[in-house]
Amino acid sequence: MYENYYGFKELPFNVTPDPRFLYRSESHRDALAYITYGVFQKKGFIAVTGEVGVGKTTVVNAFIDLFQPSLEVAFVFSTLFPFDQLLYLICNDFGIDAENMNKAQMLLALNRFLISQYENNRNTVLIIDEAQNLSPEVLEELRMLSNLETRDRKLIQIMLVGQPELENILNLNELRQLRQRIPGVCRIPMLSREDVIKYIKYRLEIASVNNGGPVFTDDALEEIYHYSGGTPRLINVLCDRVLLLGYVANTRTISGKIVREGIRDLESKESPVMDRRNGPM
Template identity: 45%
Template sequence: MPLVYLEYYGLKEPPFDLTPNPRFLYFSARHREALNHLLYGIRERKGFVQLTGEVGAGKTTICRAFLEKLGPQYATALILNPVLDSDHLMKAIAMEFGLDTKGRDRLETLAAINHFLLEQVEHGRDAVLIIDEAQDLTDELLEQVRLLSNLETDERKLLQIVLMGQPELRDRLNAPHLRQLRQRITVRYHLRPLSRLEVGHYIQHRLQVSGANGAPYFTAGALWRIHRYSKGIPRLINAVCDKCLLAGFVKQRDSIDFSLAGLAIRELEGKVDV
C-alpha cells in the first residue's frame, strides 16, 4: 500500500521511513549543535563525549552523519547493542576495528586492541569507539569502558570514546560510584525534541528529499496536531506522517489537514481502520 501512495503523490522513495538515513537528516539548531559537539570532542581529543536524547530523537541518525564527517583518517568502531558481558564487549570492539579475536581471551583481545591503536598513531590516524544505547551498560561494563580510555602513549590518548543513550544515561553517570568515569566526560550534549515550527520544516525537508513537488501539502492545523501528538520526537513524526499519506491516498486528497492528521493518529493508535 505505501508504494501506491508514492505513485499517487509522485514520490521517488518513502519520505518517512523509520530507518536512520543521513541523507534525510534535518539539521535543526539542536541537531547541528549535537553534531558539532561530537565533532569538537573527537577532533580536539577530549577523550569522552556524551550524547543523550529521548527515544527516537535522532541520535542514531546524527551518529551516522558524524561517522561520514570524520572521514578515512579515523578508525571507528560502532557498538549498537552493548548488552554483553565484559569478554564479549571487548571482542565486539576488536571485531568492529577489524581484528581477529578467534581463540583469544579478554587480556589477549585487549592487547590486540592496544597494538592496533598504536599502529593507528604511527600512521597518523585517530581511533574512535562509539557505544549506542549506553544506558544499558552495566556498572562492570562502564568500568571496562573507562579502563579502555587509559590506553595511551606519553603524549596522547589512544582512543576517543562516544557514549550515546537515553536520558537515563545521565542519571546513571551521576551515581557516586561512577564519578571516576563522569569526571572524564568533558563534552556533553542533550538532544531536545523539535519545536512546533521545526516540525513543519522537518516534514517539508523529508518530502523534498523524496521528490515531492507541491503535493502532499500539510496544513497548519495538521502540523499543530502532529506536533502535539509526537511532542517533537522525529520517530513519532515519521510514524504519523506515513499514516497521513496513506490516509490522504485513501481519501484521494493532496492536502493533509487537521482531520486527516487526526484520522492518521487514531489509526496509528489502533483505534480506527483507514
C-alpha cells in the first residue's frame, strides 16, 4: 500500500521467514554456523531454540537456500501427532509414497530412501519446526530413526527447532540418551539495541529501489527497541504499522511520536499483544 510512497520494491517488514532478508547478527550467524557444522559433520541431531519471532525458521530457510543443491530436505511442523503420523508426513515430504503403509513399512521405505541418497552423496536432513510440541515418546522414536546408519556415518541428520521449552523436554531424564547425542543446543537470543537499529536499516535497504526511503529518528529507533525487546517479529509488526502512519501523515521522517502512536494502535488490538506474551505465530 505504501510501497510506492517510500520507493520500495516490496514490503520491508513482512512477517514471513524469508531468508533474503536475513540480517546476520552475530547470533544469527552463529546459529547458521552451528546448523552447517551439525549437518555436514553428520552429528545426527542438532537443536535450535529461541523465543517466538526471534528468527529460527528464517535461519533454517537461509541454511536450506545456501546448500540446496547438496541437500535432501523434509520440513515438517510438529503438532501433537503420534509418531506414525509424523513418520507419514516425513515420508511424504521426502517424496516417498507411504499411502496405506504401516509403521514398519514406512520405516523400511525410509531406510531404502536414505541409502539411495547416501549413495548419491546427498545429505538428508529432517527439520522439525515447532519441536517444543513433540512428546518425549515421539522424541525417543526419532532417536531410533537417527540410528539408521552405515558402518561409518549417520544416514539422516535431524534438526529440532523450537521454543525454549524444547530445552526442558530434552533435559528430561528419560531422554538423556538423545540429549547426549546433541552437540550443545543453539539458543538464538533477542537482538541487542545496536542490532535492532542495524536490522531495521538492513531490511529497509533490501526492500528499497533507491535512497528516497523513510528516515527513522534516534528517538523512533529507541522506542522500537523498547517495545520489541529485540524480537524481530515484533519489530516487523511495529515498523509496518509506523510506515503506514507516516504515509497517511505524508511524512518520510519517522519520529518517536509516530512510533508511540503505532504502539498505541497495536496495543488497542488484541492479537499483537497476545503474540508478544505467548502464542506461536
